[in-house]
Amino acid sequence: MRKSTALIKEGTLVPAGKRRRGGAVWKNIKKNWQLHLMILVPVTYVLIFYYGPMYGIQIAFRNFTPRKGIWGSDWVGWQHFVDFFTYHDFKTILLNTLAISAYSLFAGFPVPIILALMMHVTRRNTLRKIVQNTSYIPHFISVVVMVGILFQVFNPITGLYGSLYRMLGGTGYPSDIRLNAGSFRHLYVWSGIWQEMGWSTIIYVAALSNVSPELHEAAMIDGAQRWQRVRHVDLPAILPTVAIRLILRCGSILSVGYVKVLLMQNSLNISVSEVISTYVYTYGLGNMKFSYGTAIGLFDSVVNLILLLSVNRLVKWLSGNEMNML
């Protein structure tokens, strides 16, 4: 009904050739002014708080001082980028970032898939419910609490770690692995897996519940065991989801969540725990080197943008344009 009147209006009253683009936009705003007005609220917010900072990016190419302001500070060109790339710890910081990211990806990616498959296979509904609902809880714990629990549990004297060590026949106290540079990555990655493995199953569980029961029945009539059904029915069903999640994760390989790293950082593990984002925070913001920090942040954002866009293209291509994450 509505559509046909619109067609008549556009088709007969205003000859299409004579309409200018600006006029069309104005007409649209007039027709849907209420919707435009509504969306104006979030748009204003986004323009100020997300696009606003983009204006400040230019200080990456200037020598920003608060007194002179963004516009008044002197241009220095690519100086800050050169400084960062030639900084003697540049390689370490980049490698640390990649190492933490890659470790999280390789260790953490398969866990929720396996967990989802197991929850799908088990015939004990109560067990499934209990595991499911318990495993979601850690996702809602804040980073500070998470690191707090981690430090308390691994306290060699008062923590669980120390108690278990003594229960299993150790004497005295074990060494403090919270301070140890060698254990930083393991603690970081595995606590992350502990926190997110349950929550990440949701998407796979949903994909698994969409598998048609007829497939399972047909497989059973053909004499397939449960394990064979997992391999030939369940696994292929979630494979597209798995592939897309994996590719998307690769797109954010250079972005390590810095809050948790910062909380776990200390002078003994700084050689493995300093990543790009923490460096921006400590040196850029902490030491008031605003321009330098902005330049590093910009480098980080641009690399992430390129990765994400290429990854999205890949997903689009693989799924035959079916799936577009953007």
Add this chain to the structure above:
Amino acid sequence: MKTKGKTRRIAVTGWQDRVMYAFTDTMLVIIFIIIAYPLIYVLSSSFSSGPAVSAGRVVLWPVDFTLNGYRIVFSYKSVWTGFANSLFYTVAGATFDLLLTVLAAYPLSRPDFKGRKFYTTLFLITMLFSAGLIPKYILMVNLRLTNTRWALILAGAFSTYRTVVMRTFFKVNIPGELFDSAKIDGCSEFRCLTKIVLPLSHAIIAVTAMFAAVANWNTYFTAIIYLRKPELLPLQVVLREVLVAQNVDLTQITDAETLAMMTGSADVMKFSLIVVTTVPIVIIYPFIQKYFQKGVMIGSVKG
């Protein structure tokens, strides 16, 4: 989950199947223990006595059950201000966030709304590219928002992801005919939203509000960047000072009796504070739990 009912009727025959089921069930139990044990340990420790915790005697259940840990926590002045601040930031922040999300999601869900593409692109760009920490900080300083409560409410509001999820929900669940008939009856867009869309969307509103609330309650980094005044700090920052910095400020405790109890109880207090900080989330959890699957999954349906 339809598969489950159908497979059960067919009896398991092969030993391979029995091994398979036994293995999965055992693994699930082990995973349950891995996830639940640290949580139980923290809870038990928070109810144990100071000496028992300091000596590492707590393994599963509380040892020498006592509420001393909580007594100390609640005699800590900054815990009270932190709790009140966090509550305020959570309610105000989640309300603001929800408002922005609804106002963006509803127009974007209307197929006849021209300009949808333009606005969607505008929002999506924020997901792909961010100006970075320092330009945002400079903006907040220039807007005179640092060291005000507004910093926490405004800095982290709005998520494109949640907006897309909500838009898809509206699109899938609200039939277009409803709008058409409402329009004929002379209903304005605002009334359409409040009288038709929102009453039909309890699930997505609940999930969005909860995610926004949890994000606000858990905010830590925004607070340490933008806030300096101790009276504005949320609970997470107080917690961090006590926990990670391994630093208990004795001047915070006013009562002499508690101060005496405090000796030897620093560790219990940490556990109790962890519990106090996490309890508000755990309380709302069962109410929203049933919506999880729906709320998370809908966004991945292409709209």
